[in-house]
Amino acid sequence: MSGLLVAGAGSVATLAGGLRRGAAQADAAALDGGDLAVACWGGRVLAVGPAADVYRQIVAAGHSPAEFEHVDADGGLITPGLIDAHTHLIFAGTREQEWQMRAHGAGYLEVLAAGGGILSTVAATRDASDERLLSAARGRLDEMLACGTTTAEAKSGYGLDVAAELRLLRIIGQLEAEGPMRLVPTYLGAHAVPEQYRGRPDGTDEFVAEVVDRQLPQVAAQGIAEFCDVFCERGVFSANQTARILAAATSLGMRTRIHADELAPSGGAELAAGSGCLSADHLAAPSDAGVAALARAAASPNPVVATLLPATSWFLGKHHFAPARRFIDAGIPVALATDLNPGTSPTVSLPLVMSIACVEMGLSPAEALVAVTVNAAHSLGLGSEIGSIEPGRQADLVVWNVPTFEQLPYWLGTRPARTVIVGGRVVAGRA
Numbered sequence: 220m221s222g223l224l225v226a227g228a229g230s231v232a233t234l235a236g237g238l239r240r241g242a243a244q245a246d247a248a249a250l251d252g253g254d255l256a257v258a259c260w261g262g263r264v265l266a267v268g269p270a271a272d273v274y275r276q277i278v279a280a281g282h283s284p285a286e287f288e289h290v291d292a293d294g295g296l297i298t299p300g301l302i303d304a305h306t307h308l309i310f311a312g313t314r315e316q317e318w319q320m321r322a323h324g325a326g327y328l329e330v331l332a333a334g335g336g337i338l339s340t341v342a343a344t345r346d347a348s349d350e351r352l353l354s355a356a357r358g359r360l361d362e363m364l365a366c367g368t369t370t371a372e373a374k375s376g377y378g379l380d381v382a383a384e385l386r387l388l389r390i391i392g393q394l395e396a397e398g399p400m401r402l403v404p405t406y407l408g409a410h411a412v413p414e415q416y417r418g419r420p421d422g423t424d425e426f427v428a429e430v431v432d433r434q435l436p437q438v439a440a441q442g443i444a445e446f447c448d449v450f451c452e453r454g455v456f457s458a459n460q461t462a463r464i465l466a467a468a469t470s471l472g473m474r475t476r477i478h479a480d481e482l483a484p485s486g487g488a489e490l491a492a493g494s495g496c497l498s499a500d501h502l503a504a505p506s507d508a509g510v511a512a513l514a515r516a517a518a519s520p521n522p523v524v525a526t527l528l529p530a531t532s533w534f535l536g537k538h539h540f541a542p543a544r545r546f547i548d549a550g551i552p553v554a555l556a557t558d559l560n561p562g563t564s565p566t567v568s569l570p571l572v573m574s575i576a577c578v579e580m581g582l583s584p585a586e587a588l589v590a591v592t593v594n595a596a597h598s599l600g601l602g603s604e605i606g607s608i609e610p611g612r613q614a615d616l617v618v619w620n621v622p623t624f625e626q627l628p629y630w631l632g633t634r635p636a637r638t639v640i641v642g643g644r645v646v647a648g649r650a
Contacts, residue, residue, distance in 0.1 A: 221260055221261050221262075221286070221643075222258065222259065222260045222265075222277075222282060222286045222287035222288065222643075223258075223259040223260075223287060223288050223290065223614065223640065223643045223644070223645070224256060224257075224258050224259070224273075224277075224284065224287040224288070224289050224290070225256060225257045225258075225259075225290040225292055225297060225616060225618060225638075225640070226254075226255075226256040226270050226273075226289065226290070226291065226292065227254065227255075227256070227270075227291050227292045227293055227294065228253075228254075228255040228256065228257075228292035228294070228295060228296065228297045228618070229251070229253050229255070229292070229294040229295060229296065229622045229623075230249055230250065230251050230255065230296045230297070230622060230623050230624070231249065231250045231255045231257065231267060231296070231297045231298075231608065232247040232248065232249045232250075232296065232297070232298045232299075232588060232608075232624045233247075233248045233249070233250060233267060233299075233607060233608040233609065234247060234248055234298070234299055234588070234589065234592045234593040234606060234607040234608065235248045235607050235608065235609045236248055236593075236607070237593070237597075237602065238522065238524075238552055238593065238594060238597045238602060239552060239589045239593060239594055240517055240522065240547075240550045240551060240552040241547065241548075241550040244547050244552070244553060244585075244586045244589050244590075244594075245583055245585045245586050245589070246585065246589070247585045247588050247589065247624055248607075249624065250267070250268065250269075251623075252269070253294070254269060254270045254271075255267075255268065255269060255270065255292075255297070256268070256269070256270040256273040256274075257273070257297055257608060257614075257616060258273050258276065258277050258287065259614035259616075259640075259643035260280070260282065260287075260643070261643070262613065262614055262642040262643040262644075263610075263611055263612065263613060263614055263643065264608055264609060264610050264611065264612050264613075264614050265277065265280060265610060266280075266610060267608050267609070267610070288645075290618065290638055290640075290645065292618045292638075293637075294622060295618050295619050295620055295621065295622060295637060296618070296619040296621055296622060296623060296624055296626075296627075297608070297616055297617070297618055297619070298367075298588065298592065298608075298616070298617050298619065298624065298627075299592045299593070299605065299606055299607055299608050299612075299615060299616065299617070300367065300368065300369025300370060300592075300605065300615030300616060300617055300639065300640070300641065301366070301367045301368045301369065301370075301569045301570075301591045301592060301595075301617065302368070302369070302370045302371070302591060302592060302595035302596050302599070302601075302605065302606055303363065303368050303370070303371040303372065303556050303557050303559070303567075303569055303591070303595070304371075304372050304498065304500075304524075304526050304554050304556045304595040304598045304599055305372055305374075305498075305500050305526055305528060305556035305557070305558050306371050306372055306373055306374065306556065306557055306558070306559040306560075307373075307374050307376060307377070307407075307558070307559060307560035307561075308356055308359060308360075308371065308373040308374070308391070308394075308402075308559060309344070309352055309356050309373065309374075309375070309377065309387050309390055309391060310340050310343070310344050310352075310355075310377050310560065310561050311340070311343040311344045311346065311347035311351060311352060311355065311377075312339070312340055312343030312344070312347075312561060313561050313565070314335070314336070314339060314340065314561050314562040316335075317330055317335055317336070317562055320333075320335065321535065321536060328453075328454045328482070332454075336411075336562055337376075337377070337410055337411040337562070338411060338413075338414060339562075340377050340560075340561055340562065341377050341378065341379055341383075341411070341413075344377040344378065344383075344387070345377075345378065345383055349386070349390060352387075352390055353390060353393065353394070356390070356394055357394070357397075359559065359567055360394065360400050361647075362567045362568075363400065363567045364399070364400060364639050364646060364647040365634055365636060365639070365647055365648075366567060366568045366569060366570055366634055366636060367569065367570065367617040367619070367635075367636040367639060368400070368567070368569055369399075369400060369401065369605075369615040369617070369639065369640075369641050370400065370401040370402075370403070370596075370599070370601070370605055370615065371400060371401075371402055371403070372402075372403040372405055372446070372556075372599055373391045373394070373395075373402045373403065373404055373405065374405040374406075374407040374410075374448060375387035375388050375391070375404075375405070375406055375407050375408065375444070376407030376408065376410035376411075376448075377410070378408075379408065379410065379411065379413045380413065381408075381429075381433055381434045381437055384406065384408050384434060384438065385437060385438065385441055388404055388406060388438065388441060388443045388444050389441070389443065391404045391443065392404060392443040398641070399641045399642070399644070399646040400641065401605070401615075401641075403445055403446070403599050403601070404443050404444045404445055404446075405444060405445065405446040405447070405448050405476065406434075406435075406438045406444035406446065406447050406448070406468075406473070407447075407448045407449070407450070408430050408434045408435070408438070409426075409427070409430050409448075409449040409450060409456055409460075409461070409464050410450050411450065411455060412426050412455070412456075413426060423456065423457075423460065424460070427456070427460045427463060427464060430464055430467075431463060431464060431467040435447070435464070435467050435468055435471060435473075436471065438473075439468075439471035439472065439473060444473060445473070445474060445600075446473060446474050446475060446476050446497075447464065447465065447468030447473045447474075447475050447476075448475070448476050448477060448478060448500075449461040449464050449465060449477055449478065450478040451477050451478055451479050451480075451485050451486070451487040451490065452478065452480075452481055452482055452483070452485050452487070453482065453483050453485055457485070457486075458485060458486030458487060458489070458490045461477065461487070461490060462490055462494060465477070465490075465494050465496070466494070469494075469495065474497055474600060475494065475495060475496045475497070476491075476496050476497055476498040476499070476500060476526075476598070477490065477491045477496050477498070477499050477500065478500055478501055479491055479499040479500060479501055479502055479505070479509075480499075480501060480502050480503065480504050480505045480506070480509060481501035481502075481503050481504065481531075482503070482504060483504050484504055484505060484506035484509065486506075486509070487499060487502075487505075487509070488502060488505045488506065488508075488509025488510065488512055488513055489506070489508055489509050489512045491512075491513070491516075491523050492509075492512035492513050492515065492516040492523050493512065493516075495521065496523055497523065497524065497597075497598055497599070497600055498523065498524045498525075498526045498554070498598040498599075499513065499523050499524075499525055499526070500526040500527075500528065500556070500558075501526075501527070501528055501531070501541065501558075502525050502526075502527060502541045502542075502546075503532055503537070503539060503540060503541045504539075505541075505542070510542075510545060510546070510549060510551075511549075513525060513546070513549070513551045514549040514550055514551055517549070517550045517551045517552060518550060522551075522552055522597075523551075524552045524553070524554050524594055524595075524597055524598035525541070525546045525551050525552065525553050525554070526553075526554040526555070526556050526595070526598050527540075527541040527543055527546075527553060527554070527555055527556075527576070527580070527590075528541075528555075528556055528557070528558035528564065528572075529541070529555065529572060529575040529576045529579055529580055530557055530558060530564045530566050530571065530572050530575055531558045531563045531564040532579075533575050533579065534563055534564050534565070534566075535563055540579050540580050541580065543576065543580040543581065543582055543586075544580070544581050544582075547586065552594050552597065553582075553586070553589075553590050553594060554590045554591070554594040554595040554597075554598045555569070555572050555573065555576050555587060555590040555591050555595070556569075556572070556591075556595065557569060557572055568632075568634070569591045570627055570628065570630075570633070570634070570635065571631070571632055572591070573587040573588070573590075573591060573627060573628040574628040574629075574631050574632075576590070576628070577628045584624055584625045584626075584627060584628050584629070585624065585625075587627075587628055588624050588627065592606045592607065593606040593607050594606075613642060614640060614642060614643035615640065615641050615642065616639075616640040617636050617638070617639050617640070618636075618637045618638040618639075618640075618648070619635050619636055619637060620635045620636070620637045621635050636648060637649065
């Protein structure tokens with residue numbers, strides 16, 4: 220069958236209407252009243268609304284309801300599939316020992332300088348076989364699906380040299396081909412300065428030259444990475460160094476995003492706003508000038524999505540979160556993501572991220588849902604394809620074991636997804 224009919228929903232949050240910013244961030248475009256349905260044909264949304272109207276549209280399109288596989292929503296909520304717009308999916312090893320370092324007062328950059336943090340994961344990932352990395356990533360993707368995620372951005376960055384980075388991107392490409400989740404591959408060669416460059420007077424500039432002159436051309440020739448990302452932060456890569464890398468990536472036809480202002484103002488938000496980035500991520504410590512620059516971009520034809528990662532701030536014990544309310548009040552579109560990684564955010568759960576955002580950042584459930592659907596889609600350049608339930612959009616849906624979207628972040632740490640649908644096909648849960 221090419222059709223799928225999800226019927227009997229108590230509520231459908233369609234998220235129709237495009238990128239949200241300002242007061243519109245709280246608009247889930249929800250349909251309520253019960254006996255709601257979504258019809259899918261050929262992997263695309265055909266109709267959404269009251270069941271009687273949807274049946275009429277099925278017939279008007281030349282189909283019979285008998286041609287559709289049926290899924291009973293049983294009074295539950297239907298939303299678009301969730302979109303995780305920032306993950307470090309491919310890695311080996313764990314870093315639980317860093318909890319103790321942080322408990323004794325060590326900061327993130329101290330851990331990094333001691334050879335821990337990102338560099339310890341780089342060593343473990345380089346040593347792991349392809350099959351080990353694939354097996355671990357498949358397990359994480361299964362957990363993501365069970366949590367309602369149907370699309371995820373996936374970064375390299377735990378290789379740092381050209382051969383290892385190309386290998387990680389190849390693995391991401393293989394996982395994308397396997398499905399059922401859509402993956403958006405991102406090259407993050409400038410994730411940290413490799414050990415061999417540390418201690419040299421101009422070591423970071425030398426590594427930036429390696430990224431620009433050697434790595435990026437080979438990454439572009441490989442043809443897997445859709446984005447280039449850089450960790451723009453004090454003690455890692457400066458705004459000027461980041462700008463050089465992003466300009467080189469743009470010249471090679473890659474889209475850009477940026478780790479910006481996670482620990483201190485670094486000029487990252489300003490750079491993202493002025494260099495054509497689709498997304499500026501983290502933003503726990505932006506400058507006033509950075510917020511103003513993002514606000515100006517939000518009012519332009521090329522807005523930058525502020526992709527916030529509250530699970531990271533929470534897991535690091537910082538108790539200092541990105542100023543989500545300030546961004547929304549300034550008209551800056553906000554997305555949320557897990558930042559899945561072994562050191563600072565070992566979670567695959569977007570519902571948990573929504574809960575943290577509501578508790579610690581003051582987002583409403585509607586604002587959080589917008590942030591993991593339509594706005595996340597726009598941060599990946601996929602706003603015309605996914606992130607909402609509208610005729611013609613890809614039929615990525617989740618049927619939840621809750622009656623309203625307000626309850627998604629309310630049930631802390633649970634997996635309330637009942638049925639997960641990708642491209643009009645049930646891929647997790649039950650039909």
